[in-house]
Amino acid sequence: MMNIKPSAAIRKNYNEVSELCKRSGEPVYLTKNGEGDLVVMDIATYMRRESMLRLRESLVIAEESRLQGNTGRSVDDVSAMMKAAVREVLDGHRK
Known part of the structure; x- marks a missing residue:
């Protein structure tokens, strides 16, 4: 709404x-x-949105790199990065 x-x-x-x-x-x-x-x-909403924007930006950069032929990171590395990003968003939501 x-x-x-x-x-x-x-x-x-x-x-x-x-x-x-x-x-x-x-x-x-x-x-x-x-x-x-x-x-x-409110500041919590702002921080949550900023965290999500940073995550999206990182994902776009990674996808652009992949499309340029860079082999990138291992599945474990990506999994760890995603978990850290989700924690950042959730922690921002709790504040």
């Missing part, structure tokens, strides 16, 4: 917007004059 609020909501009721971010685990989209203006989210 997309949470959309007018920008005045953050000025008038910061605590409500903050609680909505934390409770939903989703960003809140703020509008100004009926148009999208800002996105706010």
